[in-house]
Amino acid sequence: MNDKAISYGELKLTNSSEGCMDIEIDWQDPYYPGTQGPLNIMLGCNYRGNNGVGKTCKLISKGKELRSVTTNNNECQIQAISIGKISGVSHQSFPEVCMRVTEGGEEKYTGITCRLQVYKLESSY
DSSP states (O other): TTTSSSSEEEEEEOGGGTTEEEEEEEEOOOOSSSSEEEEEEEEEEEEOOOOTOOEEEEETTEEEEEEEESSSSSEEEEEEEEEEEOOOOOEEEEEEEEEEEEEEEEESSSEEEEEEEEEEEEOOO
């Protein structure tokens, strides 16, 4: 809080998730962010694989590609990006958020880790 990221730890996706998750935010604090809202829901993911092998990682929300990274390094990382916003006390769902990974022409469903963060949006002048 206090304008800093609220981290809920890493979410390690399993083979059965096929790289996808449904995220629910049940925000019950009536005082934060108060009238300064909304809150920005951010998600960043990474994949660890083989070094020197071409890989592409895509973060997708509700079928729409948010960001894509291509690399030959052992790690393919997508920096935190907004998947939506919430205003004040609310319960909202962000379904079908996926990290799609292709390494050496083959889809990968393990080795994917994601981190959820909540930020207070800054006012722009």
